[in-house]
Amino acid sequence: MPPSSAVALRGMALYPGWLDRPAQEALVADLRAVIAAAPLFAPHTRWGKPMSVRMTAAGRFGWYSDRRGYRYIDHHPGGGPWPPIPDRVLALWRALSGASRDPECCLLNWYGPDARMGLHQDRDEADFTQPVLSVSLGDDGLFRVGNQERGGPTESVWLRSGDVLVMGGAARLLHHGIDRIAPGTSTLLPAPGRINLTLRVVT
Ligand code: SIN
Ligand code: MN
Numbered sequence: 001m002p003p004s005s006a007v008a009l010r011g012m013a014l015y016p017g018w019l020d021r022p023a024q025e026a027l028v029a030d031l032r033a034v035i036a037a038a039p040l041f042a043p044h045t046r047w048g049k050p051m052s053v054r055m056t057a058a059g060r061f062g063w064y065s066d067r068r069g070y071r072y073i074d075h076h077p078g079g080g081p082w083p084p085i086p087d088r089v090l091a092l093w094r095a096l097s098g099a100s101r102d103p104e105c106c107l108l109n110w111y112g113p114d115a116r117m118g119l120h121q122d123r124d125e126a127d128f129t130q131p132v133l134s135v136s137l138g139d140d141g142l143f144r145v146g147n148q149e150r151g152g153p154t155e156s157v158w159l160r161s162g163d164v165l166v167m168g169g170a171a172r173l174l175h176h177g178i179d180r181i182a183p184g185t186s187t188l189l190p191a192p193g194r195i196n197l198t199l200r201v202v203t
Contacts, residue, residue: 009145009171010155010174011170012166012167012168012174013168015164015165017160017163018092019135020162023162024162027088027135027137028188028195031137033083034083034106034108038082039078040054040108041055041078042054043055043066044067045065046065046069046070047067048067051065052111052112052117053110054115055110058082059104060202061082061105062075062076063105072105072124085106089199093133093199096164098166099131101130102201103200105198106198109195111139111195112192113181113193115181119177121176122173127201127203131167131168131172132172132198132199132200134165134197134198135163136159136163136165136196138194139184139186139193140182140186141182141194143179144156145157147174147175148174154175160186161188178196
């Protein structure tokens with residue numbers, strides 16, 4: 001796999017097409033096993049509204065949200081353990097994150113054709129010196145990145161299947177979100193939709 005060079009996006013490092021098609025297919029097979037062990041669920045916002053993105057996780061922790069707020073929990077909301085992070089996913093982290101520690105959470109977000117994710121910061125982790133690494137699979141997603149403070153100008157880029165994005169250093173706490181996906185732009189998944197993985201050190 002020829003390493004593509006990183007493109008800077010407000011201090012984030014974007015690796016367009018880092019994963020070729022066979023690597024994407026292998027990852028999807030790993031993720032099917034994760035979803036079989038830890039089914040997707042729809043978290044609720046603090047305000048009690050179900051999110052349009054469905055989620056699950058692998059690793060020591062998964063992210064969870066309800067009226068009590070946003071937090072990491074050490075078991076699936078159904079009661080069972082989170083499955084281990086697949087080796088292929090760990091290898092990506094070790095190759096691209098530049099982090100000193102291994103991830104403790106691989107959050108899996110599933111976007112159906114109408115799902116989106118509002119601008120937010122990833123700040124439920126204890127150590128902001130550790131980056132967040134994101135992997136996009138399936139249909140294109142319109143990623144918006146803003147500033148550390150709320151408001152101000154933003155930039156948007158389409159994240160495509162196989163793209164990897166590292167949010168680290170000064171970019172670790174930038175606001176970001178997904179405005180929409182473009183259903184049918186990828187043939188990787190059997191139905192329209194997008195999978196995003198984010199790998200995080202939690203503690
Ligand atoms: C996230 O911020 O958790 C997900 C971003 C994405 O779906 O690309
Ligand atoms: Mn995020």
